Amino acid sequence: MSISTRIVADLVANSVEFVTTVPCKQLAGVIDEIEACDDIYHIPSNKEDEGMGLCAGAYMGGKRPAIIMQNTAIGVTVNTLVTLTQYYRMPLPMLISYRGELREPVACQVEMAVHTKALLNQLNIPTYHFHTQDDVNELDAILKYTFMCNKPVAILTDASFWGGYGDQ
Amino acid sequence: MIRSEILRDIAPTLRDHLVICNIGLPSQELHMIDDQPTNFYMLGTMGLSSSIGLGVALAQDKTVISIDGDGSVLTNFGTLPTIANNVADNYILLIIDNGSYGSTGDQPTYAGKKTSLAAVARACGCENVVECQAKDTGEVLQNAINSKKMTIIVCKCDSGNIKVPVITKDPVVIRDRFMTAVQS
Numbered sequence: 001m002s003i004s005t006r007i008v009a010d011l012v013a014n015s016v017e018f019v020t021t022v023p024c025k026q027l028a029g030v031i032d033e034i035e036a037c038d039d040i041y042h043i044p045s046n047k048e049d050e051g052m053g054l055c056a057g058a059y060m061g062g063k064r065p066a067i068i069m070q071n072t073a074i075g076v077t078v079n080t081l082v083t084l085t086q087y088y089r090m091p092l093p094m095l096i097s098y099r100g101e102l103r104e105p106v107a108c109q110v111e112m113a114v115h116t117k118a119l120l121n122q123l124n125i126p127t128y129h130f131h132t133q134d135d136v137n138e139l140d141a142i143l144k145y146t147f148m149c150n151k152p153v154a155i156l157t158d159a160s161f162w163g164g165y166g167d168q
Numbered sequence: 169m170i171r172s173e174i175l176r177d178i179a180p181t182l183r184d185h186l187v188i189c190n191i192g193l194p195s196q197e198l199h200m201i202d203d204q205p206t207n208f209y210m211l212g213t214m215g216l217s218s219s220i221g222l223g224v225a226l227a228q229d230k231t232v233i234s235i236d237g238d239g240s241v242l243t244n245f246g247t248l249p250t251i252a253n254n255v256a257d258n259y260i261l262l263i264i265d266n267g268s269y270g271s272t273g274d275q276p277t278y279a280g281k282k283t284s285l286a287a288v289a290r291a292c293g294c295e296n297v298v299e300c301q302a303k304d305t306g307e308v309l310q311n312a313i314n315s316k317k318m319t320i321i322v323c324k325c326d327s328g329n330i331k332v333p334v335i336t337k338d339p340v341v342i343r344d345r346f347m348t349a350v351q352s
Contacts, residue, residue, distance in 0.1 A: 053220045057223020060350060061227025061350060062228050062350060090343070
């Protein structure tokens with residue numbers, strides 16, 4: 001089973017039925033699997049805060065949501081995380097491509113990477129960092145934890161976890 | 169007519185449906201005029217009323233009305249293509265377009281100048297877009313509900329505010345009673 005297949009299987013096993021995505025090269029395989037999955041309604045967003053609004057609505061409508069995005073989105077969504085997701089106490093698993101870490105070829109990505117964990121820490125968002133492939137074994141427990149505590153939870157997946165950037 | 173007069177006018181229609189109400193004065197006015205457990209008041213997060221409403225509509229079958237403003241739609245313009253491409257026939261987006269940022273002191277918006285939100289919505293692919301005058305809002309809204317087709321209503325009205333108290337309800341209480349109403 002590929003990592004992408006495993007991730008989507010864990011989402012389905014935890015009754016996540018509504019997933020919004022913003023495009024990402026590293027997460028492209030997961031996004032393809034979500035689009036193909038009959039148990040998940042896939043709704044691409046144009047911006048991550050819009051996606052968090054969709055997820056808040058889906059949760060209140062009775063479906064478990066998740067968002068898939070890059071770590072740059074943390075810079076975009078601070079207000080939404082604080083005044084919507086956290087203020088109303090809603091669960092939101094955030095599967096995040098952690099760009100700008102080891103093996104990163106694009107220098108500008110590092111500029112947001114150095115702030116990512118500090119911002120998540122400042123926002124009191126539980127954060128898990130997937131660095132080796134075995135780390136995916138924790139996803140099931142992280143999803144259960146998220147829907148137990150009704151909080152946004154970050155899962156940072158770096159380039160080493162995904163096996164690098166092709167020739168890097 | 170100003171927004172609070174429109175809300176007073178359509179309150180008897182709104183109370184039978186799930187309503188996501190925009191941040192600031194719109195929520196405060198609706199809360200004062202006709203507080204209902206089926207109302208979800210946004211206490212923060214400008215721009216996301218339409219997105220939250222679409223999420224609720226896609227997740228269950230009851231009719232959902234997002235009350236939005238022209239300034240808030242301009243803030244979250246990406247919502248219109250998402251709505252157009254994810255049709256939920258139990259969803260109505262009611263944009264009360266007074267051409268100004270009412271909650272912050274009535275600064276003019278571009279929707280009150282050259283930009284037509286109805287034309288933008290159509291260009292984004294929304295199939296049922298109705299622009300109406302304030303006095304016709306109730307009838308247009310009821311027709312949209314009856315049609316059982318996803319509809320975007322752009323209601324052109326005057327800018328202006330009334331004095332209203334802020335909402336002091338706890339956000340988790342607002343959310344919990346709304347979710348209970350969804351499931352009832």
